[in-house]
Amino acid sequence: MGFVSFWRNRLLSLATSVIIFLALFIISVFATTTMIANNVSTALKNKVDLTIYLKDSISEDQIVALEEIITARPEVTSIKFVSKTDALNIWRLRQAGNLDLQNVITEEDNPLPQSFEIKTINPEDIQSVASYFDNVEYASLIQEISYEQSKALIDRLIKITHLIKTVGWALSAIFILISVLIVYNTLRLTIYSRSDEIEIMNLVGASGFYIRGPFVFEGMTYGITGAILAAISFYFSYRFSMPYIRNYLSTSDISATLSINVWLIMATQLLIGLLMGAICSLLAMRRYLNINKKK
Template identity: 30%
Template sequence: MILVAFRRIFKAGWQNFSRNLWLSVATVGIMMVALFVFSSLVLFNFFTSEIIEIIRNKIDLSVYFDANIDESEIFRVKDILAQLPDVERVEYLSREEALKTFNERHSNNDVVRRALEELGINPLQASLNIKVDQGGSYETVVAFIEGAPFKALISKVNFTENKLIIERLNNIVSAIQRFGWGVIFVFAGLAVLVAFNSVRMAIYSFKEEINVMRLVGASRWFIRGPFMVMGLVVSLIASAIVFLIIWLAVLGFGPRINAFVPEISFNEFFSENFFRILFLQTLAGIGIMFFSVYLAFNKYLKEEN
């Protein structure tokens, strides 16, 4: 008996979808846009998170010392910093090594080379390059340095500049994400509006059948069931098409992105999160459609009572 009821509900739901085919297609289209923006935002969030992490990994904390500071004092500071729990390694760069690196970097720049020759002295400072552990905090190390007794030996700490770069990048990413969520809500609202009208037309198309079912005492669940099935069909079709488009885009553009940023693999991310993305995308589509069915059906019942 239950199987027969389910069969009838699914059959009626498919009839609802096919009877108002053009409106159903429009609903699928607007749902696809909403789900595409949602999936794109997920991939964008992954991309920006990886970019920020790459930048953080390439940034180190450089502590510069005055030219008159004895090398033994610098090594004493190095040993102290190396013992901090957040610190992975501390590398010493002498003034001579810094000058050699600078000259190699600007070997083709005659202006810089002549300026150094006219200066006649090494203007660069000895420094300690500090790298923190995975999950470690540069801010903690900087705070320790600022309050340490050897602070008077230090002329400059360059992490503030690097921190500003990360903060600005985070602000840009946050603004884009907020905009993306706003677009999602707009298209989700449009999807609800279109789906609501689609379901209402389907309800009025089956008005006589609904009245008969109500007269014979059919439950609300049984009456609403075909329209839920219609919403399910719309959301599954939209989700499947969008997922296929995203998948093809990742396969097509993933290697090109990897060529520019080797540390980021969209293909790997998509493979690892294949079912999660599909599930969330489908769940979002079903949620929008079921909410639309609920609103349309409740409005119809109020009008009939």
């Protein structure tokens, strides 16, 4: 009976299902976008480290003492000492395709400084470590502390991620609310159009489940139709966009993350669609029965 009513009012049913489809699809897109932004942000955060460049005048004993002080910091997870020779080798590797630049710096005339490369538990801890060593006490040992460029990039990315989340969830909430109102009012119209039939069923002693069942099924049909459309659209959008995402975000393991979560997102769409239709049906039916009792 619920499906018959769905088909009888197919234009209204299709319009209702399309609204649900749009809501669920937008939620999925923003959820995926947020997932990508979080993944990229995490990947970049893990690449950020703090480099402390040392003065050429620093002695071996001072290097050892400074390394012990850095290691003792609770925020520090790893520390790597880069000697002048190591720095030269890194330079030559980076200039592997340019022999002229490779030969500009020699071992005898090496201006590249020694340094400590430091990683912290959280990228946010870099600031406290940098501030600790950026003072007069260590001025005679430290030439420069470098991390500001990476920090600015991470800060911008975090702001963008927060903006995506805020806008995404706000739009998703608006569309969900619109969908709920449309489904609810569509079902109310259906219920009122069949009020005589419902009254007869009440008079002959039909159970509440028997009366409500067709309307709940109709609401679930709206929801599942919209959810199936959303799931199909999301899946093909994912398949189409994945090659471009891999190309632009080659440093991030986003492909594996999305592959794991794409089916979860689609299953969630179906669940939300079913629940939305069922709950709206029950609410509409309850309101109708309450109004009739007052009469």
